Amino acid sequence: MALLRINNVSKHFGGLVANRDVSFDVDQDEVVGLIGPNGAGKTTLFNCIAGFYPVTSGTVVFDGQDITPLRDFQVARMGLARTFQIFQASGDLKVVENVMVGSFMRTGSRGSARRAALEVMEFLGIAETAGEMMTELPVAAQKRVALATALASDPKLLLLDEVGAGLNPSEIDGLIALLQRIHTERGVALLLTEHVLEMVMKLSHRVIVLESGQKIAEGEPAQVVKDPEVVRAYLGDHYVKRQKEGGDA
Ligand SMILES: Nc1ncnc2c1ncn2[C@@H]1O[C@H](COP(=O)(O)OP(=O)(O)OP(=O)(O)O)[C@@H](O)[C@H]1O
Ligand SMILES: [Mg+2]
Known part of the structure; x- marks a missing residue:
């Protein structure tokens, strides 16, 4: 059984659809990356999962319990913690x-x-x-x-919203090592959004890509970065070229 199961979650702000029918799982032994362009709906999805926002439709199941109607402090007590982008x-x-x-x-x-x-x-x-x-x-x-x-x-699951933002390369390396230890030594599942792709690539077992609120790809990091849809929506040709030249992931 998945630790976290997101079923067709949609979140509307008035006429704006920030999340549209998003579904995926996170298992207890996993690190999952959530990537996508600015405004893709990553933070909004975190807010829906963690009970900061009510979802417009869909369900969130955590540790075998439907937490969709629960508030942030109730979700936190169940073992789902998060950090804030700001x-x-x-x-x-x-x-x-x-x-x-x-x-x-x-x-x-x-x-x-x-x-x-x-x-x-x-x-x-x-x-x-x-x-x-x-x-x-x-x-x-x-x-x-x-x-x-x-x-x-x-927590059993930790949602990390851009914990790498604003850090220098050596601080990033330190953070990657730390998150790896949090996962392996404390057994915490991680779901992380990050524009520092090196972090996502090194840490994640699986990557989900959001664009305009919708999931457009899901798979192993090495596969996902080659997906033409992901390159078009987020990575751009620059990233692909660097990969071919043997640059760092
Ligand atoms: N409280 C809110 N009220 C109205 N619109 C919102 C609210 N929060 C987010 N939005 C809108 O929802 C969309 C998704 O925003 P969100 O912050 O989830 O994106 P993001 O993927 O986290 O972006 P970034 O990578 O820049 O952090 C954006 O169009 C944003 O303006
Ligand atoms: Mg965000």
Whole structure:
């Protein structure tokens, strides 16, 4: 049984169709990439899955339960966590307090929330920032705290919305390694949207491509990037040419 099953999900904003009949699964042992041009509907789909937006039609099943009518906090308690494309640091929180917002999803005790937060921060290599104020951290570090906060809820599935955006190449390499460890060592399934294609290609077992709200391709990364429809809609000839010249994926 799939961990996440998205069945014909559509999302309309007035006359604008942001998602149209999107269907796919994510298994517990998978990393799935969701790619497509700006405005394709990737973030909207995340918002529908995570209970931030009600869907217009279709269903979302998570861990054997129909979560379509559930709200964001209910979905989060079931073990479906997400990061936000636009991360806003809460001004007067220390790093550890920010991460505890995640661990309070699974415990009511302040002590165990703090312990869980510190364990996750240790795992992500940011334990030494525990006492710093969120707003004092550089962007890359703030993003890692956002990841820690999502992970502190002990999710089965993590939705990652452009966690690589704005990072330099060595930070990207570090993030790829970290996400691989989150998947293999903590057993968390990942669904990630990303314009940093190198991340998608290196991490994903399977890639879904959205264009204008619709799924136009699905398959193994190496196959999908050769699909003429995907090249037309998103990758462009430039990417294909680089591949032929033996450039990096
Ligand atoms: N709350 C909203 N109200 C109205 N329209 C919205 C809303 N959120 C998104 N949209 C529209 O839905 C479409 C899909 O947007 P979405 O943010 O999901 O795209 P995306 O694939 O995440 O793009 P990007 O790669 O730039 O992050 C766009 O046309 C966008 O303007
Ligand atoms: Mg987006």
